[in-house]
Amino acid sequence: MSFSRYDTKATYSSKVLVRASPEYERCRRNNPSADTPGRYPQEIHIVSSPEDVATALRRATELGVSVGVRSSGHAFSLGALVQDGILIDTTHLNRFVDYDPNTQELCFGPAVRVEEVSSKLTEVKRFFPHGHAPTVGAGGFLLAGGQGWFVRGWGATCQTWITKMEIVVPDGRVLIASRSENTDLFWAARGSGLGFFGVVTRFWGRTIPASTLWERTFTFELRDKYERLMKWALEKGEDTPKYGTDLNLTIFYPEKYDNSFVTDDVPKHAKLHLGLSLLCYSDTEREARTLLSAYDDVPADLRECLMHMQPVQKRQFVDIFNKKREFIGNKKGEKWQILSILNEPSVPLPRLIETIKPAMCDLQTRTSSVFICICDIVPDESDASLSIPQKYYISTITGWNDERGPAVSQAMRDRYRRALPVASGTYVADYDPTHDEANGKPMSDSALERFLTIRAKYDPNDLFPTYKRFVATRDKINRLTNKATL
Ligand SMILES: Cc1cc2nc3c(=O)[nH]c(=O)nc-3n(C[C@H](O)[C@H](O)[C@H](O)COP(=O)(O)OP(=O)(O)OC[C@H]3O[C@@H](n4cnc5c(N)ncnc54)[C@H](O)[C@@H]3O)c2cc1C
Structure with missing residues (x-):
């Protein structure tokens, strides 16, 4: 089948699409990565209300099949495509972003994209930590936890910013979950990602006044300085205030951005570059320079590899979105895979850097790249199922x-399987329910126990079966850990 461009607002002539119809296949393949797997749900329900969601869940119960939910399809393993199951597509479900000036809260649906939330915030001069890439949907992002803007100090978006969710549970009831209503559901929904057992139809989140975005960048040629550069870049993160800063590292071939190349091969003489995008949110340039000043003194041996450097300058969120569109494009039928680990905080930095080196430096194609975010997320398991420490998010795309x-x-x-000994787990957004070998734990063992109890109460018939994968991964990692300590 020929490639059709990813459409974030695709429309269809019917609410239920059945196999073999052209619209069914167009919808099944409407994902940001063109690598749509050969899994075929029995029906795709294009829902536009909680009642439609309840109908889809009833239909799955009648047929005795499982359910997958898709808000934007950015989880590239596409676990939502369940063979012979029901796919619930939320593209048109509460597709709005409202701001209430009295409560200073946003309200939005699950398929609302980062750039739609951002545009509303610009209009009302407020801030809420949405994701960094323009077309990511709210549903999977917030269920996973949400490494939103300035996550280092303000926590994952689901931890400190989300106040309420509307959720259709497997028996079709539409429930509000918050810190005072259906608190077990609210706990389970914030951090379980694709293991969650309901369909979120609306989110509410608090906002703060807008400030100004600033960026400072460095680009180094990696040469033989991988260890030195990584250590310097990550240690300088420790010297940078947590509040209001967003520190990101990439490794890539500059040819990634050169459209004159026609193949995916890494060009013969290509040299890896390491980029730093250091961002902060502050009212003045002077504050911004102070916030990012830990990176002022580049050691002499690293200066030799420095290719470009840009001082602190004003940015708009759309500038960053445009860069991300280049980073993971979907213009020509590109196919993508993301693998990641969250580092185990007790592992010394040099051992971490050495162990992940093959995943960082042995990129398989010209367009592949590494993305590391200094997240500094500290989980509070008593408050949310997000329970794996997230100091560094380390990924290869x-x-x-x-x-x-x-x-x-x-x-x-x-390469990622070999990095598991230095991982505390896997960010559940990147958990692959279809290939377990490189998955780390998506939740701590104690959070998983609590999650399983809540899940059994709401979904006794296993309409949402991905939790079984979580259990298998826990057992795999515990077996490996026990072996290693024998
Ligand atoms: C280019 C790119 C940039 C990214 N940037 C960030 C970032 O800055 N910060 C960050 O934290 N993550 C980021 N991610 C990861 C992203 O948050 C996850 O892939 C997330 O799962 C995407 O959610 P989605 O709803 O858009 O995708 P989907 O693939 O539609 O959803 C993923 C899974 O979430 C569940 N789900 C989705 N919607 C619902 C719903 N309404 N109800 C119940 N379950 C639902 C389903 O199980 C589904 O399989 C990025 C990913 C990509 C590809």
Whole structure:
């Protein structure tokens, strides 16, 4: 089938799409990565109200099949495509962003994209930590926790910003979950990601007054300085105030951005670059320079590799969105895989850097790249199921256009499997329910126990079965850990 461009507001002539109809296949394939797997739900329900969601859940119960939910399809493993199940597509469900000046809260639906939330915030001069990439949907982002803007000090978006959710549970009831209503559901929904057992139809989140975004950048040629550069860049994060800063590191071939290349091969003489995008949110340039000043003195041996440097300058969120569109594009049928770990905080930095080196430096194609975010998320398991410490989010994004998908994606899975001994777990947004080998734990063991109890109460018939994968991953990691300590 020929490639059709990802459409964030796709419309269909019917509410229920059945196999073999052209609209069914267009909808099934409407994902930001063109690598749509060969899994075919029995029906796709294009829902536009909580009642439609309840109808879809009833239909799944009648048929005795499982349910998958898709808000934007950015989880590239596309676990939402359940063979013979029901896919609930939320594209048109509460597709708005409202701001209430009395409560100073936003209210929005699950398929609302980052750039739609951002545009509303610009209009009302407020801030809320949405994600960094323009087309990511609210649903999966917030269920996973949400490494939103300036996450370091303000926590994951679901921890400190989300006040309420509207959720359709498997028996079709529409419930409000918050810190005072259906508190077990609210706990379970914030951090379980694709393991969640209901359909979120609306979110409410608090906001603060807007300030100004600033960015300072460095680009180094990696040469033989991988260890030195990584250590310097990550340690300087420790010297940078947590509140109002957003520190990101990338490793890539500059040829990634050169459209004159027609193949995915890494060009013969290509040299890896390491980029730093250091962002902060403050009212004045002077404050911004202070916030990012830990990076002022680049050591002499690293200066030799420094290719470009830009001083602190004003940015708009749309500037960053445009950069991200280049970083993971979906213009020409590109296919993508994301693998990641969250580092185990007790592992010394040099051992971490050494262990992850193959995943960082052995990129499989010209368009692949590494993305590391200094997140500093400290979980509070008593408050939310988000329960794995997230100091560094370390990921590799593998991209390809040609037929070599399985070879390059498996090669990267092998590298991430070998990084598991230095991981505290996997950010649940990147958890792959279809290939377990590179998955770390998406939740702590104690959070998972509590989650399983709540889940059994709401979903006794297993309409949402991904939790079984979480249990299998926990057992796998515990077996590996026990072996290692024998
Ligand atoms: C380019 C790119 C940039 C990213 N940037 C960030 C970032 O800055 N910060 C960050 O934290 N993450 C980021 N992510 C990860 C992203 O948050 C996850 O992929 C997330 O799962 C996407 O959610 P979605 O709803 O858009 O995607 P989907 O693939 O539609 O959803 C993922 C899963 O979430 C569940 N789900 C989705 N909607 C609902 C719903 N309404 N009710 C119940 N379950 C639902 C389903 O199980 C689904 O399989 C990024 C990913 C990409 C590809």
